[in-house]
Amino acid sequence: MRSPEAPSTEHAVVLCAATVAYGTRTAVGPLTLTIPRGQRVALVGPSGAGKTSLLRLLAGQLAPSAGQVSVGGRDLARLRGRRELPALVGLLPQQLDLVPQLSVKHNVQAGALGRWGVLRSLGALVLPVEHPPARAAVERMGLGDRFEDRVADLSGGEQQRVALARLLVQDPALVLADEPVASLDPARAEQLLDLLGAAAREDGRTLVTSLHDPALALRSVDRVVGLRDGQVVFDLPPHRVTPAMLAGLYRLSEAG
């Protein structure tokens, strides 16, 4: 495996002294970080460490108060609100982000809305037609037989897989996930992380996910970034992360 510190010609994500501040409080940074294309990165750290702010920064939902963020070689600040953004960056939806009244099919097809015009989206909603990539994504998640069912009738784990299927249909180069398994039991959490990891690896996507539980993080990624108070505490491949480092990450922040 390539060492994360090694320079790469093809960086998917470059953060350059990027800072997120709410008023006078700095939530993230200044942070300088590069992530090569296709790498799977886990952000770990206690709550309040800045994981969510960093992800929102990468998703283009927050503008950096200082510094620069670029994805795929393009400055995110220039892409905000533009329709190219969804093809570049996709945020894995949570259960609450789905529309429970709609079928699995329609929730998954919603991932393609950024590329569709109004008429096509209306037709896909009211006519009995299928969008093949949506069908393929749902099959890949093992939910083929629930394609026409309402999302409200699915279990929590199944809904989380529907959310992942929507992201596959959106087809972004960089996948972001904020605590994707927070509401799942351990077995389902591992299953979902495996699916997420496989989706990134097989399609060559870059993945950045925050995970509260470091044990899960070590299992399915190429690189672990420990965050505390908006700063990087360690940045290592999973096999070099020691229990002591993790313990220190969580304990220190409780003291501070």
Add this chain to the structure above:
Amino acid sequence: MSTRLLVPARPRPGGRSALSLLLVVAFLLSVAAVAGDQVVGSGGGSAVRDLLASLLRPDISPDFLLVVAEATLLTASYAVAGMSVALLVGVPGALLVSGVLIRRRAARLVSVLGFRGLFATLRAVHELVWALLLLTILGLNPLAGILAIGIPYGATIARVLGDRLLDVPREPLDALGSAGASPVQVLLYGRLPLAAGSLAGYLFYRLECAVRAAAVLSFIGLGGLGLRIEVALADLRFEQVWTLLAALVLLVVAVDRVSGRVRARYVA
């Protein structure tokens, strides 16, 4: 177990007690205001007797039942036609009054405030007063009746639907936006399905109201159950009045049943 412990120990806000007292006083004052009025009309006794006696022998002759069926069909048709106009007014109206499709803040504010005021005015006037006004302009024809229902109901639907479209959970909308959906697409894939459950029931309730409104379009001289009731009362044919009233009740109950079926099957 003492019952005292079981009564929910919620503190009773002072405002609520004051309000209850106020309502009771207002009602007593209104009673006092009419206390001197003579209530029972002259010859009231015999009319009441006739009216009640005929309840036991409603007119169910085939000829008359045909008349009742025709009047019922007409009233139901006025209601449905009026509702179709109401939806034509109300659905676009909801988009304007909620401003969900307008990206620019200033334009949205203008739309919301302007249409809120317009619809409030249209709604304030009762559908039969609308019928009277439209009669003067359109003449005595069915279109006046349809519009009399369609305009105020459309204004009400616009506001209820508009508020519902705004009052949906934030998260699915944000997720759609981050997947690249435009406001129209967010409306189709987010707001509408999220609001649909409560709205389907509401629209059927409005249809039920429209049935009652349509039944009294005889107010301006249009046909239907109301006109038949008026004619029967004028002829003192009380046994026909009861049959017609029963038809009206059945029509309203039928709308209620269909509403329940459709909601259980399609929205829930």
Add this chain to the structure above:
Amino acid sequence: MTSDVDLELAQARVLPSPVRRRAARRRGWGGLVLALVLVTVAAWTVVLSQDGSPVPGSAEVARRTVGFVSDLLGVGRDATPAYLDPARLRTVAGLAFETVVMSVLAAGLAALGALATIAFAARSLTIGELGSGRLPSRLAFLLARGLHVVTRSVPEVVWALLLVFTIRPGVVAGALALALHDLGVMGRLGSDVVDDLDRAPLRSLRAAGAGRLALLAYGVLPQALPQLVTYLLYRWEVIVRASVVVGFITAGGLGYQLRLDLSFRRWTDVALVLLAYVLLVWTVDAVSSGLRRLAR
């Protein structure tokens, strides 16, 4: 829940129970859409087959609208328009007050009638888990529900037509007509409120040996009253709006004046009454929502 929209929706009994939600299965929408289209087309066909004066063209509509509006405003008339005549203003103010009396009387009577019957119309207290389920209870349930359905289904105007046969025309007749219809609506809303109450305290009261009356006084009423008051205030707004058309038939208030002015073609008087009516509706809406806020 106290916003007007919530109240509108509540009248439609829009909150599906969790059980129903689970039981529902999704079907294709095609059948529903087709049925709606067919019903709508059929309705328009039936309605437009009715006789009536021909629908005027748009130029004619525009001409008549302008004519009507200038009649209302009294354009081109020498006489002072009624809406500028202090004596007429005083008369109409008096009639507006009479309308308010009629509406308050109606709302109060309907509330009393509803209070007396909703306990019998509530499923939970009669045939449900808190009721006896015996024959008298079932009978009371059916009677109360029937009363509510019938009074609700018949519009105020038809009640007015029936009442003027026996009751002297005037404010009381109008109030009774309004109250009868409203009794049905309040009855249905009220029994739904009672059925949706938190059952736990009621069950414990029952278990502690509380009789039927004690259950109502200590369990049901304290829980349900705030919601009922909210509905009552909201229905008052609806009653005021309807009082004008009822007054047309039963006499009393602004409605009868409107009828007289229309039949004598006193257009500026019509304008004055309509103005008073809209102002009254708006005032009552504002007062009612203010009072609802007070109750929260």
